Amino acid sequence: MAFWLFKSEPSTWGWDQQVAKGDAGEEWDGVRNYQARNFMRTMTKGDLGFFYHSQTEKAVVGIIEVIAEAHPDSTTTDDRWECVDIRAVRPLPRPVTLDEIKSDPRLADMILVRNSRLSVQPVTPTEWEIIRELGGDAS
DNA sequence: GCCAACGTTGGC
DNA sequence: GCCAACGTTGGC
Numbered sequence A: 001m002a003f004w005l006f007k008s009e010p011s012t013w014g015w016d017q018q019v020a021k022g023d024a025g026e027e028w029d030g031v032r033n034y035q036a037r038n039f040m041r042t043m044t045k046g047d048l049g050f051f052y053h054s055q056t057e058k059a060v061v062g063i064i065e066v067i068a069e070a071h072p073d074s075t076t077t078d079d080r081w082e083c084v085d086i087r088a089v090r091p092l093p094r095p096v097t098l099d100e101i102k103s104d105p106r107l108a109d110m111i112l113v114r115n116s117r118l119s120v121q122p123v124t125p126t127e128w129e130i131i132r133e134l135g136g137d138a139s
Numbered sequence B, C: 001g002c003c004a005a006c007g008t009t010g011g012c
Helices: A015-020 A034-041 A098-103 A125-134
Strands: A003-008 A048-053 A059-072 A082-097 A120-123
Touching: A003 A059, A003 A125, A015 A048, A015 A059, A015 A082, A034 A059, A034 A082, A034 A120, A048 A082, A048 A125, A082 A098, A082 A125, A120 A125
Parallel strands: A003 A048
Antiparallel strands: A003 A120, A048 A059, A059 A082
C-alpha cells in the first residue's frame, strides 16, 4: 500500500463535493501533467491519500482512498490522459496547514514543499504518520 | 493581483 | 532534438 497527496482548488473541486459523492467516489480527472499521471498509473486499489486544498485554504483537509485504478480520463478524448477514482474516507479532525507543514523540520523534504505545483504526488509512510498526528487522526 | 517556477508546445 | 515562447499553477 502506498500513500499519496491529491491537490485541488476548493473553488473547482473541494472536499465537501468529494464527500457528497459518498462511497461511489469520483474520477480525479482533468490532470494534464505527465508526472502526475504517471503517479496515478502506479496507484493500486486501496491506496490512501491526503486531500489538499490549495490557493485560499492551503491545508490538508481529509483522507481519501483509491477505489479504481488508472483508466482513460472521461473529460478528454486525448488518450494520453488517465485518472483514478477516489472516495472520501474521513476528514481530519484538524486541518493541517501548509504553514504547519513548512515549519515542521521532519516534513521539509515533502514534495508539497519542494515542488508546490505538482498536483498528484507520493507521500512517504513517515510523512503520512506525521501529518495524521498533526491532524489529530485517531484510527 | 503579481510573479516565480515550471511544464508544454511548436518552430526551426 | 533543441530551445524560445507561452500558459498555468499556486504561494504570497
